Amino acid sequence: MNALTSPTTRAAVVVTGLRKTYGQKLVLQGVDLRIEEGEVFALLGPNGAGKTTIVRILSTLIPADAGTATVMGYDLRREAGRVRGVIGVTGQFSAVDDLLTGEENMLLMGRLLHLPAAVRRSRAAELLERFDLAGAARQTPATYSGGMRRRLDIAMSLIGRPQLIFLDEPTTGLDPRSRRTMWQLIRELVADGVTILLTTQYLEEADQLANRIALLDHGRIVAEGTPEELKRRMPGAHIQLRFADAASLDRAARELKEGARDEQELVLRVPNDGGIQSLRNVLARLGDGIAVEDLSIHTPDLDDVFLAMTANPSKEKN
Amino acid sequence: MSAMTLVAQDSATMLGREIKHSVRLLRLLVVSSILVPIVMLLLFDYILGGTIGRGLGAAAHGAPYIDYLVAGILVMTVAGSCGPTAINVTMDMTGGFVDRIRTMAVTRGALLAGHVGVSVLRMLVATAAVIVVALLVGFRPKASIADWFAVVGIIAAFSLAMAWLSAAIGLVTKSVAGANGLTLPLSFLLPFLSSTFVPADSMPAGVRWFAANQPFTAVVDSLRALLSGAPAGNAPYLALVWCAAIALVAFVWARASFNRVAA
Numbered sequence: 395m396n397a398l399t400s401p402t403t404r405a406a407v408v409v410t411g412l413r414k415t416y417g418q419k420l421v422l423q424g425v426d427l428r429i430e431e432g433e434v435f436a437l438l439g440p441n442g443a444g445k446t447t448i449v450r451i452l453s454t455l456i457p458a459d460a461g462t463a464t465v466m467g468y469d470l471r472r473e474a475g476r477v478r479g480v481i482g483v484t485g486q487f488s489a490v491d492d493l494l495t496g497e498e499n500m501l502l503m504g505r506l507l508h509l510p511a512a513v514r515r516s517r518a519a520e521l522l523e524r525f526d527l528a529g530a531a532r533q534t535p536a537t538y539s540g541g542m543r544r545r546l547d548i549a550m551s552l553i554g555r556p557q558l559i560f561l562d563e564p565t566t567g568l569d570p571r572s573r574r575t576m577w578q579l580i581r582e583l584v585a586d587g588v589t590i591l592l593t594t595q596y597l598e599e600a601d602q603l604a605n606r607i608a609l610l611d612h613g614r615i616v617a618e619g620t621p622e623e624l625k626r627r628m629p630g631a632h633i634q635l636r637f638a639d640a641a642s643l644d645r646a647a648r649e650l651k652e653g654a655r656d657e658q659e660l661v662l663r664v665p666n667d668g669g670i671q672s673l674r675n676v677l678a679r680l681g682d683g684i685a686v687e688d689l690s691i692h693t694p695d696l697d698d699v700f701l702a703m704t705a706n707p708s709k710e711k712n
Numbered sequence: 713m714s715a716m717t718l719v720a721q722d723s724a725t726m727l728g729r730e731i732k733h734s735v736r737l738l739r740l741l742v743v744s745s746i747l748v749p750i751v752m753l754l755l756f757d758y759i760l761g762g763t764i765g766r767g768l769g770a771a772a773h774g775a776p777y778i779d780y781l782v783a784g785i786l787v788m789t790v791a792g793s794c795g796p797t798a799i800n801v802t803m804d805m806t807g808g809f810v811d812r813i814r815t816m817a818v819t820r821g822a823l824l825a826g827h828v829g830v831s832v833l834r835m836l837v838a839t840a841a842v843i844v845v846a847l848l849v850g851f852r853p854k855a856s857i858a859d860w861f862a863v864v865g866i867i868a869a870f871s872l873a874m875a876w877l878s879a880a881i882g883l884v885t886k887s888v889a890g891a892n893g894l895t896l897p898l899s900f901l902l903p904f905l906s907s908t909f910v911p912a913d914s915m916p917a918g919v920r921w922f923a924a925n926q927p928f929t930a931v932v933d934s935l936r937a938l939l940s941g942a943p944a945g946n947a948p949y950l951a952l953v954w955c956a957a958i959a960l961v962a963f964v965w966a967r968a969s970f971n972r973v974a975a
Contacts, residue, residue, distance in 0.1 A: 453815045475817055483815040489808030491729070493736045505725040506818045508718070534736075550812070 405464075406431045406558050406589040407452060412461035414447050414613075421447045423613040424461070429591060429606075431557075434584055436600035437593040438700070439610035445593035446486060448610075449562045452591070453483045466557055482556030484548045486563050490535045496522060496546050497531040500553060507554040514553070521549040525579065541572030545579065552583075559583065561592040565599060577602055597700050609700065617699065624699045633666045633676065636688040646684050650676065666691075722819040726826025733800065734830060744796060745838040749789040750845050756781055756909060757849065764910060771911045773940065779853070782846045783936035784908030787928055789842045790835045790871050791899045794878035797831040798891035801882025824879055824970060831875035832868070839867050854941030862948055863938050869955035870931050874898065876962035883969035907932045927954035 407429040414422040422444045429435040437445045450456045452465060454474045463470040465477045491499050497518060504514025522528045525545040535543050544564065551559065564580065565573040580603055584590060594600055600607045601621045609617040609624070617624060632653075637643045637660045646662055647655055653664035666672050673691070680686065734741060756764070757778045765777030772780050804810050804823065813823055843851075855863060878895055885891045905919055906912070906928035915923050923929060931954065934947035 455811055455814055478815055478817040481815065483812065485808050485811055487808040489812035491809060493733045494729070498732065502725065502729055503816075505728075506722065506813070506816055508721065554816075 404431045404467075405429065406433075407435075407463070407465055407591065409448075409452070409463045410461055412448070412451065412463065413459045414444075414451065414456075415459055421613050422451075422458070425610075425613070425615055427608065427615070429589060431589050432584075432587055433605040434580070434590045434592065434603050436604035436607045437591065437610050438595070438597065438600045438607050439593075440595060443610040444613040445610055446562055447613075449483075449485075449560050449591070449593060453481055453560050454478055479554075480557045481560065482551035482554065482558070483560045484544075484551045484562065484564065486566070488535075488543055488547055490543060490546050490550065492535050495532050495534050496527050496538075499535070499546060499550055503550045503553045509553070517553055521552055524582075525549045526575075539572070541568050541575060544568060544572070544576065548579070556588065558589045558591065561590060563593055563595070565594070565596070573599075625693070631665070631667050631693050632663045633673065634688075634690045634692060635662045635664065635680075635686050636660060637662070638685050638687050642684050642686075646680055646686075649679050649681070649684070660687075719819045719822065722822035723825035723829070726822045727829045728826075730800070730826045730830035731833075734834060741796060741834065745789070745793045745834060746841045749785055749792055749838070749842050752788060753778075753781065753785045753842065753846060754849065756785075767914075768910070771914075773942065775852075775940065776850065778846065778849065778851050779940060780936065781909065782843070782851050782853075783939055784903065784906070784932045785842060785846070786839050786867060786935060787870065787906075787932050788899070788903045788908060789839045790867065790874055791903060791928075793831065793835045793838060793871075794874050794881075794895040794898045795892055796834070797827060797875055797878040798882035798885070798895045799888050801827050801879050802885050802888055802891040805883060806886065820970070821967070824966060827882075828872070828875045828879050831878065832871045835871035835875065836868065839871075853939040855939050856941065859938040859941065859944075862944075863935055866931060866934055866938075866948060866951050866955070869952055869959075873955040873958035873962065876959050876966055880962045880966035880969060883966055902926065902928050907936075927951075927958060930954050 405428055407427060409425060409427040412422050412425040412427075413420075425444070425448060427435075427448075437448060439445050447456075451458045452463060452470065454470065454477055457471070466480045468476040468480070470477060491502065494502060500518035500522060501514055504518060507514075509517065519528070522531045525548070527542060527546055527549065530538060530542060535546060538546065548561070548564065561580070565576050568576060577599070580590065580592070590603075592600075592603065604621065606618070606620055607624060608615045635646060637646060640657065640660065643655065643657070643660050643662060647653065650662070650664055653662045655662055664676060666676060761777040761781070765772060765780070768777065768780060801824070804827075810823065877898070881894045882891050885894055903909075905923050906926055907923065908928065912920060912924035912929055930947065930951045934944055934951040937944035937947055
């Protein structure tokens with residue numbers, strides 16, 4: 395073995411050339427993905443981008459029209475049964491049984507996975523405790539809040555200790571507090587060493603949770619990388635200086651020799667990475683003579699990336 | 713574990729789930745599956761029975777109308793349970809539950825097997841309850857022990873056929889309302905267009921042939937003959953052939969629809 399080669403990580407999901415059409419509508423037009431074991435991979439995109447379709451294909455629910463995929467080393471087409479044995483899926487729509495209690499829902503999953511009675515009881519109790527549902531275990535989901543219901547949904551998909559977890563929009567429709575709780579739970583799952591593929595339309599969520607993000611738009615991956623890589627692709631970190639009058643603005647622009655002026659707002663936008671030193675330089679060049687009313691630092695966030703990469707609303711049908 | 717053991721185990725799991733559902737929805741089921749046929753029994757016996765009974769003439773074999781009526785009400789009881797079964801299947805298929813099951817290594821048919829199994833159980837419980845009420849209000853069967861076994865066998869076979877048929881209907885409909893609407897002909901129309909309340913040959917020419925030859929009539933006639941202790945002839949066999957045929961066709965239909973939805 396060559397000592398110089400870095401230890402290769404094993405791929406949890408490898409997808410090449412995935413295509414899917416519903417009737418006339420091209421939903422996926424050649425998607426390539428590689429998700430390493432143990433990472434949180436976020437598929438980020440607006441509604442209708444094809445996120446859920448990818449999840450449904452990879453979780454064996456629907457076949458792709460073209461392309462190949464392996465999940466935890468198993469071929470999706472030929473070894474669907476084995477794939478099902480190693481994945482846990484929480485879909486976008488609640489998949490809990492409303493007539494059974496939280497605990498009964500968990501035990502039902504355990505039975506369907508053919509776990510011994512003692513194992514499914516202890517595993518159910520452990521997960522209900524961990525997802526803060528122990529107190530509501532004997533109640534039916536009809537009495538649950540949206541966040542509790544979603545937590546039960548995820549807990550149910552964890553009973554069999556899956557190696558790869560699909561979370562399709564896990565926080566859509568949740569209030570901010572429930573969303574934070576859900577993020578914390580997802581981080582804890584990662585700490586257990588499972589691989590997570592999550593879809594979201596929230597940039598903040600992808601930024602908070604994912605090691606890597608793929609931006610999906612109209613069935614294509616338009617950008618991929620770590621959150622930092624994606625942010626770096628967007629030029630435009632700048633400081634914004636606001637002045638009291640046009641004269642001050644003129645003098646500042648002369649002193650700094652760069653930046654975009656906005657005469658109406660009396661604002662000068664100066665390219666700047668926002669670091670203390672470069673900020674100090676700008677202020678030093680302005681000196682004491684020019685009165686700055688207001689200063690703010692702008693770093694590009696994923697929103698900028700997202701809007702830049704997916705801005706093509708005119709092509710959207712319906 | 714062998715494949716057959718897994719099928720049996722998964723089906724038993726789903727059966728257990730459906731039994732829990734039935735217990736949780738007990739009040740609803742008692743009303744729709746037991747109370748409705750009992751009300752029909754009482755309405756037709758007390759309110760309409762006098763006139764209908766006199767009009768039956770020779771068809772009644774000199775017995776009160778209730779002895780004629782009960783066989784038909786039992787068939788109506790079984791058919792009346794089709795709606796809940798179709799609705800339960802539709803709710804599972806349109807909610808996220810079936811998708812969850814399909815991403816797990818669970819035997820494909822187990823979900824349907826659970827629905828059909830519990831549906832048959834519900835139909836048998838409902839018919840037993842209706843028979844008890846019928847006995848209380850004056851039904852006097854003259855069936856032998858062997859006749860009773862045949863009655864139970866035919867009701868079970870008819871229940872299985874109706875359960876698979878309603879499962880198939882539940883699979884092809886997209887909504888609860890659709891499932892309810894599509895089972896209405898089974899639970900309401902077909903009993904009237906059969907020998908449930910009056911003999912088929914008393915009907916207008918347009919529907920007479922249909923009423924005389926449709927499967928509900930075969931089942932009603934055989935039950936009526938067995939319960940009254942009259943010679944049943946080939947009627948029970950005809951009824952069983954009908955039930956087997958419906959169950960088989962519905963099973964194939966349901967399986968094909970399930971696989972299509974699951975594709």
